[in-house]
Amino acid sequence: MSSLHEFPATDHGLLRFLTCGSVDDGKSTLIGRLLYDTKTILADTLHAIAATSQRRGLSELDLSLLTDGLQAEREQGITIDVAYRYFSTGTRKYIIADAPGHEQYTRNMVTAASTAHLAIILVDARRGVQTQTRRHSYLAHLVGIPHLVVAINKMDLVDYDQAVFERIRGEYLDFAARLGIKDVRFIPLSALHGDNLVERGERLDWYTGPTLLELLETTPAAHTERPESFRFPVQYVRRPRDAANPELHDYRGYMGRVESGEIAVGDPVLALPSGRTSRVRDIQIGGVSQSSAMHEQSVSLLLEDALDISRGDLLVRPDEAPPTVRELEAHVCWLAETPLSPACTYVLRHTTREVRARVRRITHRLDLNRLEHEPAVQLDMNDIARVSLTLAQPIFPDPYTLNRATGAFILIDESTNDTVGAGMIIEPGASPAP
Amino acid sequence: MSTLDTRTLSHLDWLEADAIHILREVVGQCANPALLFSGGKDSVCLLRLAEKAFRPGALPCPLLHIDTGHNYPEVIAFRDRRAAELDARLIVRSVEDSMARGSVVLRHPNESRNRHQSVTLLEAIAEFGFDACIGGARRDEEKARAKERIMSFRDAFGQWDPKNQRPELWSLYNARVHPGENIRAFPISDWTELDVWHYIQREGLELPSIYFAHRRPVVHANGLLRPVTPLTPAQPGETVEELRVRFRTVGDITCTAPVASEADTLDAILAETALTTLSERGATRLDDHASESSMEDRKKAGYF
Ligand SMILES: Nc1nc2c(ncn2[C@@H]2O[C@H](COP(=O)(O)OP(=O)(O)OP(=O)(O)O)[C@@H](O)[C@H]2O)c(=O)[nH]1
């Protein structure tokens, strides 16, 4: 079978990371510089950036142009939406997301953060920790990014002064502790001059830790850190009808991705919401059988019994079923200009399942300046809050801290079809009697 | 029984599983999707992924090609043959029909029809009531594409609004649209050119012959090689040369340039791709150099 590989010691796998932090702290420049210093910018791209820099009257190459590709971004010299870039070293492949710093575009930062395994949070050495630094740090923490790196940038503008680095580090650790953020690493650098990205900075000899690239190269790959239960949300049910092929007459393939855990032929499964059980008869990719499937694999499961299962249902192991709930406690990040209101009904998407939902109560909203909880009756764009929701139909969630795939949901406004909220389940509520 | 799983998917397997997941989300959420198939290498991968996502049985959506009428005959023949082999429904709509209807008006007879595909695509979307079009675009191709969501919303005029894209969290894709609007879905967004070639090799996928090194008359123009064809004859003063070339991307004859190459096997192409110093579009597109934002402008007007 081609798909299962033991992890070779030299292959550190794929790493998805993002850059975030306050406006103008140098996120895009850092990505540009990292790609430049690893020689991954192709000649014609570099040429185009050089020409644009010149046209804009800049004396040096502006490496932020590598990711700031939209006209509106180049006009204003800011990032509006996430840009994705790709590069690989001998050991590892990277998917980079360059997030915008402006508060107005926080929803785009959340978009990038939701799939990242590592966040580089930039801080301008002259300005220290800003509200946006706190917001992005908290969001990165909330969406469960396992590795946070605080890059104290523009060290060239503070004369590479170690005292400045230490002061900002202290300031950051102080607020991080109050938000419950642990495991942060700090690195002083200059994105503009390339100090401590790939090469060590001459004037940063007081810093003995790893360079940014060394850090990226050695960060453990995702998904190897915790045991997980088998979770298989059904995306699509296949009942091919092909008169010429009677073998397909009884074919019923439940298509989906193994969001966590693993499954093998012969294993018992429980279908939710029906509560019926069966066993796995076959596991297929493209009609070809295999004996097992692991997390992140997209497969079709065939069961021994013909159960009533459709899109939005969940297959699990009978002895590790999640609760069936119609009440939720969750952290919600509000993404829309129209405020969240408890008077409105939203569509809640959890895995492949859609139900109607209403916010019963806003427990509290987070004040990012004072780092305190405050009462709120509505949520405005970019607010982060703890809320209680009531659902019209049940879902089968796990706490987000245990499972990113089955602990997350989005809220959709039915009138516009916009994605208006991102939710992370704290506690599945008590299950009401069916 | 919970297990601590230290195994992980290889990079290519992960990309494949991710793309299959996206394809199934489109088909699971949308009532009437179409899969854009041009016969080019990206759409060849896409078609293979659709097979892996939905086999056994027929593909759950038709294939759609917007034909400028200026494609290489080998590619069109390949397109038709692959569709027939897969027993897929292939819908072809042509820019020439839009010209006949008057919805596409060329500024001059020799203007490239590439940009005008958008009009024909939007007409096809309206004709068939497609609510989603699945395309093989990759984020590594171009700086505006690098910004695009995997499920990218288009309004009733087919427009992309890059300053106001829907948030796209985790893999909870939101493909909801109102009638008349549509989603462009890009399952191989996170693939690079090298990934595509690796996948073609691993899966043993067939490609149109012009992807491999062959002899072709060309002229040197603006640092690129322009193929000399009846449609794109040499201009006075240009010297025609017969060179060994291959195409890194195939598209409209008037705007796609081949590169000089001896690579006539997948291994050789992979080796060249790993070492190339020019991007796929930079080395091959005769149209993108016109302005800094050609792709963004085209996409805003409905281009895929
Ligand atoms: N001196 C100095 N300037 C820097 C450094 N890094 C970035 N800059 C400059 O800071 C400005 C902002 O850089 P960007 O990379 O666009 O900042 P950003 O964080 O991506 O901005 P947004 O995405 O809009 O939030 C530019 O003028 C950069 O040249 C650095 O290390 N030293």
Ligand SMILES: [Mg+2]
């Ligand atoms: Mg930026």
